[in-house]
Amino acid sequence: MGYLGELKEALRYKEVRKWSIFLLAVMAIVGSYMIFFAYENTYQEFDTFKYEIAPNETLTPGEMAIPDSAQKVYTGIYIDRIKSASLKDNIYSADFYVWFRWTGDRNPGDNFQVSSGTIEKKELINNSTHGDEKFALYKVSATISDNSELFRFPEDDQLLLLNIQDKSYGRDELVYVPDNESSENIFNVVLSGYHYLGLIVAEKPLYYDSAMGNNIEEDNTFSQFSAGMFFSREELTVLLFSLIGSFAAVFAALISLTIPYKNRYTVSVSALFVGIVNMVLITGLVPNGVISIAHLISSFGLFIIVLTLLESIAYHRFEYKSDRFKDKGEKDRVKRYKKVSKMQDKVSLIILATGYFLIVSTIIIIAWFNPALNYLP
Template sequence: MKFFEFEFYYQEYIMKKLLLIVILFLLFFIEVAILFLWLHPLSPLNKEVLYIGLAGPMSGPNQAQGLEMVKGAEQYLDYLHQTGGELPGKKIKLIIFDDKRDKDTAIKVASEIVFQKKVLLVLGHEDSNTSLAAGKIYKRNEICAITASAIAEEVTDKNEWYFRIIPGNISQINLIANFIRNSLKLKSINLISDKYSYSSSLINNFEIMAKKLGICIKRKWEFDSFNKKIDVLLKTIAAETSKFPEPIFCAVRSPVAEKLIPLIKEKNRNIIIIGPDSLSKQAFINALKSDTEEEFIPGLYSDRILAVSPLIAEIADKDAYLFRQSFIKKYKKEPTRIAGCYYDAMCVAVEAIKKAEIQGKGHILSDRRKIRLALKSFYNYQNAIRGITGRIFFNTKGNTSSPPFMGFYQNQRFLPAFVQYQPILDTDQIKDVFTKTLKGDIILSDGKLMIQSRVVYTGMYINEISNLDIINSSYTADFYLWFRYKGMFDETRIEFLNAMNPVKLGMPVKNTINDKNVTFRVYRIKSDFKEDFVFHNYPFERHKLQINFQHADMTKDQLIFVADSILNFSQIMGNLKKTQLIDADDWQLGEPSFYQNTVEKKSSLGNPKFFNNQYIISYSRFNATIPVEKKMLALFIFKIFLPVIILMLIICFIRYVMPGKYSGFSISVLAVLFIANMLFHLNIFLDLTVLYPTTVDYAHFSVYIMIVISAFILVLKNSSSEKCGKKIIEKILIYTGNIIFFIIILSISGLQLYIYAFKSSG
């Protein structure tokens, strides 16, 4: 008896020793892992920090602009983190500097940035005066700066270290003058300018362009906005404008325009006012909205105002649409233009750092030079950076080669004009260049040939979705499709890219032309469409029904679709029902969204000069997206996972509750559970018929593993051996199996929760 007691205590002693060794080994392993994560240069927790500076007005009266700069830049860093686009082993961090929009402060900030020897390059400054002041410091100390707001030509002129990703003064003026002459067909205009440097530069360039294009300047008013009697001067100018009915080019800053334009409109509400980018800023329209008259009658002062802008969300690509969605989600408000532009500025900065292949810590000076060379390498359309404002590449002066957009106000919203100008990438692909130049369809702007592009406002009203077949990814859509445009446009040549059969528009159900020469045509379409649904997250499934089309003949330099969000279609057509989903009682539709994006194709076009480097052909594509998801999604998910949950509960009961003497019976039950799991799994496979694993597949895989481990542990427990060592090994294996068992349960539960909470929300 004593011998057996001794043997029992000896086994227990050995077991405790072995467990202690295992625990010490695990602790040692964890410690080594922590040291690796903390010290090793390849560790994800030990990334080298790369600093990008952002300088702007973070305090004072212009603080709002500075904060928008920060939001835009940080939004791109968030995007980079979410999409895994960060540099391997490196982390980019933003350092913010406050220049108070003051030249002297800007010089101090620039000096601090340079001598800290931390910042690789700078984003900013917000306005031209601070950019010019700081630019001298950056040039002298060889550090690049990228502005997305300062438009004075002097900022980048003779400063090879300063880059601008938005069109400068000359690009703006060239577009405005050509738009006045060739699109509005005006031969005369009046001018209003401020003696402030911003205004004087614009007016001087405009007068030169007006003379070249044969535009007569009837009257010119000039004032000093810093004059103590400025309000009296503005009232006097406004009163005089009523005697001159010609449109006005108003080259003034936003704070001045906010006061002047209501005064002019009170005298003549139908007068056309054309302005630079200062009139397209959010601050300008916000100030007009605060006016009692404009607030009571939206558009009273703002309608019939045209202006240029480096970014108009409605005309931009899908990236701009996604940026807007994520910005609203994060900040609960619409992004401003400056936020969008500094999103692009950060994008350019990051891409330059990637291309520069910098060495990092201890090589700041050489890395700054490499970044400049990288920025210089983005010099044409083919190797441009794709931003939300379009493709960004620089000319020899460090200015973007992309033109600004022309827009107009309607009901306090700034929208794209019906005519835009796009750069011509290759004149060999343009027919009748000489004739189009004479007609004004092709213009020379800032040394670049540009062609007139038609903007077609396009909208869709979904009447019903039927024949929804999720497994085969097909559905029938019944919808109204409308177009609003000026001039000639053949909408019957559009091609639906995901239609199962060719779609013919037929005769329009509505066809009108208003007094502004805007054509409005509506078509009713019913057709079958196909979409490749993805089931990776099944049963946490939310799908997107899409309808997209592009013009068969007109490329993007000729045609740009714009989602028409301003038209009240229901009011025009009347008696429109809410979108219905027919014959799919267990599914429900979400709110549809509409946007345009650019589709690019590469082709040699049969031209030998493009055989080695193919030509990029771009088309504007209109997209409608309708989310669809299961009704009572949580209940559906529970129903799909119910067999897995029951099987796991039975396995746990066998493992932890069933007495050991019934181990033979338990193993038999596990075999039955294995077959049951196979049948449930096979049933799901036959329903989906997809060739890749889904979330529910992983759950069933986990059940297989749990059954195998449980059976293995039961066999070990049931086996008998006289050798003490073997029993110890058996116990270790049992403990290991239990640990793996719990890890599987926690992992699969955590995965399902993660997918339900995050993935399915997209």
């Protein structure tokens, strides 16, 4: 009899049918929730990327329009290096060059600042005038607080943002115009564990929803020049190594369904312990309070391990009934419960292994593809 034939025979027993329906139901409910959760949070992360690097697609033409009264400042940037970075602590330090070309009386070099950051050193390298056009080049060292998008860890892409704005002039007085051509050649940017994909520069209005103690009604909208450095995981190695404990634990728990019930509890409980340890290790790799794809996969692995323990308990119950009827000399019932216990193990192994593979694969695929990368030059 082939494996498919054995499966059909197993479903003839009502105990196996009921247990199979239970497994399929809980796998469908939990798996669907996790897939939906992964999809919703992944695309929310993509929307954040899109707002930062393509504001013209997320804001209205009216919001992006340059006021007639504003002085245009053509702005470019060259990232010299990332000195240090901690995605877990949401902070990085960088050296960069920024230049301004403008015509008018408002000097953008006097009062520019790095949003959500601290300028540690600012050095004027070049200051020149060509007719009515003025030019200034600065070398800057800064430390920036940047919210790392780590929900998709360990398949995450990172967008390190460097935002510049003027402290004094609002958007109706000064607007940055990105110098895309001169800002694209960057070679020395390295972020450990990631592959550098490119730089995108953009300008967007930044509105402060506060008068900051000023009773005079003013427009608190400023022009913000954004430089986004895109990084991507080079391969699936990080995914494999960060979740290898969980994968091994699930494999061991599933294999336990093929061994005698007296020994399988040790294997399943050990697998549960390994899965919990893997979860703790993953939690230590991301900021506090962050739930990641790795957490979802590891949690689902723990769920599978718990179901194998429940199956072992059911197996033990059938073996107990078989032994009881054996003492009474009821050979037919002994044979039946022996058969049911083995068949239920086989059906459980098929359902759990297939469900785990499909659901985990779906979560990985959802997180792997980032449509925001289409905006890279």
